Amino acid sequence: MNNGTTLKTSAFEDTPYDPNDPDAIANFWEGANITKKGKIIGIARKHGQYELQTVKIQITLPLSSDVVEHFRATGKGWQSRIDDALREHVSSHSV
Structure with a gap:
């Protein structure tokens, strides 16, 4: 049933990576949005670093x-x- 809602998917497809490879994990998560209570508060960077956005x-x-x-x-x-x-x-x- 269509209630007028549209879903937007990512332009990038998920690709498998080696979960035992720290660089592969960092590359997978790089650029991910960090959210708190549904609001974007930062962007993930490599090796556990992140950048907080000014609200x-x-x-x-x-x-x-x-x-x-x-x-x-x-x-x-x-x-x-x-x-x-x-x-x-x-x-x-x-x-």
Whole structure:
């Protein structure tokens, strides 16, 4: 019965690997998404390493027009540069 749900499969087929070969295991898991409560929090890398992704929260924030114009003038990625500037301020100033 079709309820309008579609399933998307990976473009890569599963291939067998030697479970006793540490490099084969690392290659198999490299790039896997690490999730917590259904949310992606990182990406697996080789030999047990992983990279945590920065979780961003979308909000509405009133900013001065001159500040917005300054960052917009820097081109694509201007919102990330605002985030970087705020992160730098937070790390160098105590509350």
